[in-house]
Amino acid sequence: MIPWLGAQTPFPPVTAALTEADGAPGLLAAGADLSPQRLLDAYRQGIFPWFSEGQPILWWSTDPRMVLFTERFVISHSLKKSLKRTERSMAGGGPWEVRFDSAFEQVMQACAAPRAGASGTWISGDIMRGYCGLHRMGYAHSSEVWLDGRLVGGAYGVCIGRMFFGESMFARVPDASKIALAYLVRFLREHGVGMIDCQQETAHLASLGAAPIPRAEFLARLRDAVAKPPITDWTPISAF
Known part of the structure; x- marks a missing residue:
């Protein structure tokens, strides 16, 4: 009970x-x-x-708890090609762009949209309001992929100290959610975030390098990470 x-x-x-x-x-x-x-x-x-x-x-x-250690993020051959294309586009003023925190609520809405083979969504109106509140307070963040000025993929989560808690991702074109995650992981790693909480154990997360660890180990790492100073500048890296 x-x-x-x-x-x-x-x-x-x-x-x-x-x-x-x-x-x-x-x-x-x-x-x-x-x-x-x-x-x-x-x-x-x-x-x-x-x-x-x-x-x-x-x-x-x-x-156990599913986590992704940022140094163990797996970049497949196809994702590597997509990242190179995105990097070239951003350097040369092309159609692809990665932004952080420019459309947090839109990312949440896209993550809440119906998906093929799924019934309903866990991202309710109350969830939206709570996490948008965290975003306004500087705790919740989005990584966004834009194509020709249109939001085509993204991911969002919560960051406390140097600990990031991943929540959800979406894609409207192939690899868009993975691009958003890759730029986020790289940014977090460069800012001293060693672990992303993935919460649920899935084959998709495992393919990206996530793995379960005992809850006791997770909590010990968590206590250390949340006590560290927060990240103050959420400007995405300019080159991958």
């Missing part, structure tokens, strides 16, 4: 999360709200919200 959180109820310790034997491994609590302060409190403790439309707010702390 998981606890129900009121507006002022603190999160239980993450070790209280359900296990595989309980049928919902990682589920920690339900309720509360998605205010920016509640979200920041959750992320600092290794907790994240994830729920479907019609469900209460559900809070999770999975074990």
